Amino acid sequence: MKEIRIDDINNDIVIFAKDRAKRPMDKVISENEEEIIDEYNKDCPFCRGNEHYTPESRFKIEDENGWTVRSTDNKFPIVDKFQENIYGSHEVMIDTYRHNGNFYNMNEDEFYNMLLMYRDRYSNLIKDEKVQYVSIFKNYLRKAGASLNHPHSQIVSISIIPPDIERELYISKQYYIENKRYLYDDIINEEIREKDRVINNSERFLTVVPRSTKYTGEIRILFKKSIRFENTCNEDIKELSKILKNLFSNLFKVNGNSPFNIFIHSHPKNIKSDYFNVHIHIIPRQHSFGGFELGTGLYVSSIEPKEIADKIKF
Ligand SMILES: [Zn+2]
Ligand SMILES: [Zn+2]
Numbered sequence: 001m002k003e004i005r006i007d008d009i010n011n012d013i014v015i016f017a018k019d020r021a022k023r024p025m026d027k028v029i030s031e032n033e034e035e036i037i038d039e040y041n042k043d044c045p046f047c048r049g050n051e052h053y054t055p056e057s058r059f060k061i062e063d064e065n066g067w068t069v070r071s072t073d074n075k076f077p078i079v080d081k082f083q084e085n086i087y088g089s090h091e092v093m094i095d096t097y098r099h100n101g102n103f104y105n106m107n108e109d110e111f112y113n114m115l116l117m118y119r120d121r122y123s124n125l126i127k128d129e130k131v132q133y134v135s136i137f138k139n140y141l142r143k144a145g146a147s148l149n150h151p152h153s154q155i156v157s158i159s160i161i162p163p164d165i166e167r168e169l170y171i172s173k174q175y176y177i178e179n180k181r182y183l184y185d186d187i188i189n190e191e192i193r194e195k196d197r198v199i200n201n202s203e204r205f206l207t208v209v210p211r212s213t214k215y216t217g218e219i220r221i222l223f224k225k226s227i228r229f230e231n232t233c234n235e236d237i238k239e240l241s242k243i244l245k246n247l248f249s250n251l252f253k254v255n256g257n258s259p260f261n262i263f264i265h266s267h268p269k270n271i272k273s274d275y276f277n278v279h280i281h282i283i284p285r286q287h288s289f290g291g292f293e294l295g296t297g298l299y300v301s302s303i304e305p306k307e308i309a310d311k312i313k314f
Helices: 018-022 108-126 163-179 183-194 234-255 291-296 305-312
Strands: 002-006 013-017 057-063 066-073 088-094 133-140 152-158 198-201 205-208 219-223 260-265 279-284 299-301
Touching: 013 018, 057 108, 066 108, 088 108, 108 133, 108 152, 108 234, 163 183, 163 260, 183 198, 183 205, 183 219, 198 234, 198 305, 205 234, 219 234, 234 279, 234 305, 291 299
Parallel strands: 013 299
Antiparallel strands: 002 013, 057 066, 066 088, 088 152, 133 152, 133 260, 198 205, 205 219, 219 279, 260 279
16 A cells, blocks of 8 residues: 655655565664763763863753763864854763763653753854854764764754754744644644554653654654743753653663664744744664655655554653
């Protein structure tokens, strides 16, 4: 059975070809990178005690043993403040002082501190008058683009609005104009009603495997309120850290130590839109696109979102 599905938030077109999951395939030996054992590595620039390798902290949270999270300028930035046409800054946010930490083994407090850092750096960078957008993302394992093992996220501020954000904003605005209802409210209500794809439904967030996405296995965490990311309160952050903790421990049980990307889509500067809700995309990097996808901009999926959601629900 073949079916075409459209991703509600960005209009990506996905061809659902369920029977393709049955096609014969060589077994892919998972090439997950080796486990790192020690909490401290003397050569790692992001380890606690090795601060001299990196520029001074822009932000840190400390406990009696020293800092637990810190943010510092990226030594190899994507953008800098020296050009007029593409202006911005780029920081590395160290998720935890533990060299052997990662999203699969971090506890709720570690996620909480990391998210407080995300919010602080975001609020700070979006204030720059030349900045239009601030992107927070994370690459986990080399296959997902990570160049250093120590757990870290990145934040980039830029003087333009990225096309993917423009597109999602445009679609949510058009939806409002046509329906006089908010797209994200409708998606959230429909997902809750249909239940099948819901991984977790909490007071402030809905975690789902979207009905249609070009990335097989993608998970989205939708903010139920349309607040700006910098206006999230500590209770929001607390609830989100609990979700990340549970989600990633369940993902580990199913997929092991697998590569992924995670990024937050938030409002550009000066866009006070009720029709757009902040959300987080979590993209597993198990599959890569073939010539059909690269050559057409059409995507193929063969696994029902419900089957994925069932395995990681909490
Ligand atoms: Zn380290
Ligand atoms: Zn998005």
